[in-house]
Amino acid sequence: MPRIFFPGAILLALASHSIAGETGDNWPHWRGPGANGHAPKAEPPLNWDEKTNIKWKAPLPGKGSSTPIVWGDQVFVVTAIETDRVADSAELPKVEPQLERKTIAPKNYYQFVVMSFDRGTGKLRWKAVAAEKVPHEGHHASHSYAAGSPTTDGQFLYVSFGSFGAFCYDLNGKLQWQRDLGRLSTRLGWGEAVTGKRAVNQNLLIYSTTPPAHSPGDSCAPGAGENHRRTGRRTRGRAGRRDGASPPDTDPCRGVS
Numbered sequence: 001m002p003r004i005f006f007p008g009a010i011l012l013a014l015a016s017h018s019i020a021g022e023t024g025d026n027w028p029h030w031r032g033p034g035a036n037g038h039a040p041k042a043e044p045p046l047n048w049d050e051k052t053n054i055k056w057k058a059p060l061p062g063k064g065s066s067t068p069i070v071w072g073d074q075v076f077v078v079t080a081i082e083t084d085r086v087a088d089s090a091e092l093p094k095v096e097p098q099l100e101r102k103t104i105a106p107k108n109y110y111q112f113v114v115m116s117f118d119r120g121t122g123k124l125r126w127k128a129v130a131a132e133k134v135p136h137e138g139h140h141a142s143h144s145y146a147a148g149s150p151t152t153d154g155q156f157l158y159v160s161f162g163s164f165g166a167f168c169y170d171l172n173g174k175l176q177w178q179r180d181l182g183r184l185s186t187r188l189g190w191g192e193a194v195t196g197k198r199a200v201n202q203n204l205l206i207y208s209t210t211p212p213a214h215s216p217g218d219s220c221a222p223g224a225g226e227n228h229r230r231t232g233r234r235t236r237g238r239a240g241r242r243d244g245a246s247p248p249d250t251d252p253c254r255g256v257s
Helices: none
Strands: 007-012 054-059 068-073 072-087 108-118 124-133 156-160 164-171 176-178 197-198 204-208 215-221 228-234 250-256
Touching: none
Parallel strands: none
Antiparallel strands: 007 054, 068 072, 072 108, 108 124, 156 164, 164 176, 197 204, 204 215, 215 228, 228 250
16 A cells, blocks of 8 residues: 655544543554554544545644654654755765665755644644754655654653654653664665554563664663663565564564563
């Protein structure tokens, strides 16, 4: 299925369900409350376009190809904004010449931004610049530098920009912790999409990545962002895959404490 890419605006279709705190009434991470793309309590309109059955529309700076998530009366969105600041030669990331690429890395700094909108009105509630860095590779034309969907447990918001850091905010936009999980190199330089998964019963936040060779999947303790475990994976089926996408096509291989 092709990915729908909205570089300019976020749209919220009218739905008849009310705002509530139960998981089933929210969309807390990629593919929804059951991680299957199904919204069990939703009654969305069967027809909608730019003017029909749209409750509100809000402009979005930059580009993002992740899914927005919803908790209570907030809609959370991530985006990457190209700035006018050009890096000098000493600031540019080092290129890995052994990797085949079909994209060109930019020379401008990008801001990696988290935004919260009011679910009822579309008004911006808060905005946080998580990082400002120069990407080390380009991305596919249908992709972006903000492709990893955020996730929430209703208390904290967890955001991953892949090579540019993992971040935890409270739902009012206050930064709780941040982590650098290392640089990823993606297949043909087509871009990353590292989405966190909250394992509630184990109090873990899991990030799954597949950079070169036997790749690590990191799990963090959500409250403090401390590294809990890094597990290696053996990539299956796709020779030469150096992907920063999540979830990957992998087999568990070994655990490293």
